Amino acid sequence: MNTQLINELTRFLGDRFTVSDYERQQHGKDESPLPPMPPDAVCFPLTTEEVSEVVRLCYQYQTPVIPFGAGSSLEGHIFAPHGGVSVDLSRMDKVLRVSPEDLDCTVQAGVTRQQLDKHLRLQGMFFPVDPGADATFGGMVSTRASGTTAVRYGTMGDNVLTLTVVLPGGEVIRTGTRARKSSAGYDLTHLLVGAEGTLGIITEIALRLQGVPEAMSAAVVGFAEFDSAVKAVTEIRQVGIPVARIEFLDEVMVQAVNQFTDLNLVERPTLFLEFHGSTATVHECAQMAGEITHAWGGSDFKWAVDTEERNALWKARHNAYYASLAFRPGCRSLTTDVCVPISRLAECISETKQDLSESFLTAPLVGHVGDGNFHMLLLVDPANPDDHAEAERLNERLVERALGMGGTITGEHGVGMGKMKFMRAEHGDGALAVMRAIKRALDPQNLMNPGKMLPAL
DSSP, rough: OOOOHHHHHHHHHHGGEOOOOHHHTTOOOSSSOOOOOOOOOOOOOOSSSHHHHHHHHHHHHHOOEEEEEESOOSOOOTTTOOOEEEEEETOOEEEEEEETTTTEEEETTBBOOHHHHHHHTTTEEEEEOOOOOOOOOHHHTTTTTTTTTTHHHOOHHHHEEEEEEETTTEEEEEOOOSSOOOOOOOHHHHTTTTTSSSSSSEEEEEEEEEESSEEEEEEEEESSHHHHHHHHHHHHHTTTOOOEEEEOOHHHHHHHHHHHHSOOOOOEEEEEEEEEEOOOHHHHHHHHHHHHHTTTOOOOOEOOOOOHHHHHHHHHHHHHHHHHHHHTTTTTTEOOOOOOHHHHHHHHHHHHHHHHTTTSSSOOOEEEEGGTTTEEEEEEETTHHHHHHHHHHHHHHHHHHHHHHOOSSSHHHHHOTTGGHHHHHHHHHHHHHHHEEEHHHOTTTTBBTTTSSOOOO
């Protein structure tokens, strides 16, 4: 890294700029099984203006810039394959504005999901996108994250109104408005949502909010066969029951969750459901869903009505990733993320489970099956090349299967480095050429999070 750049950033940020080995190592790894790739330096800006100056200096000295939030990504998004400066936005953690009348707010990029939830709770509002991890909003926007509630409330792409973004040369732009719709010009907001920091660094976000429903209730229902569980979900969606969450855990994942938490579920394919609305609406929707699951061989609903029970249930679901790691101590997880049309979901999961039955790897399965997205957590020994090779083989088969069914390689985790090799198969050379043209137009020197998302020519 250029010595003059180090000196300038040190003068500008003081002790909020560092080249220490500890910070570099912490900012060069995430939750993926990929080998760490640390940056040359790390900085901790507090404002959009500071981010702008850091980016301007890095542009001047031809140095890559890598945005960093919470480090909870699963595809190597925050790695530094070409070195450079990691711009850690976690100290930009202020909720700048809340408008109860408009049901929106503005936050800095380093605000986390749980932090905003606590801030909004007493005002009778909540932010609906729930990826599980306590990610920062900058990271959630950059990967177009979603989660357990997407079936009802949509993804980050549906819940972002405006962005403040620092472009590769240091210029600051603001995209979108707080109006609920607009026909004015290119939709730059949604170009940058999901761009994974390759076109600019997001520093502030205006978000849609929701009012807390009058009633919420959650239920657990088990099935003898996973195929019946998935088909029950398909029918629930087809008849239009407005469930807030429908999550699927296979029998292996239920076993892992039981061992990791205080739950004592029957170890069989299981659905977690949640209903939001008025008391009457929740009761009616739950009754209809119960009739459908029962018709497909599901057990009677086990209810979690009070807040403490419901929170314990969803905490267990959100901890499924860590429960899986504990299920095979010392392992890492190659986590798949395909999403397919609902009509092909049962078939996709069935063929995937068949692959697993013929493999020596353990791989719990969990899914946001209400929108066709599911994850296979392939547990691999970091020191065993055979484990990695088998995980890659199973993952490639799953990706090919999903694409053949009209699906996608990633429903919510993003591309990063881990899924980059599949981009051509999903988009084709023509669409990739358009993406590269946009990248060259905004970042001609390829300094914004290089080596991510777009495969080399």
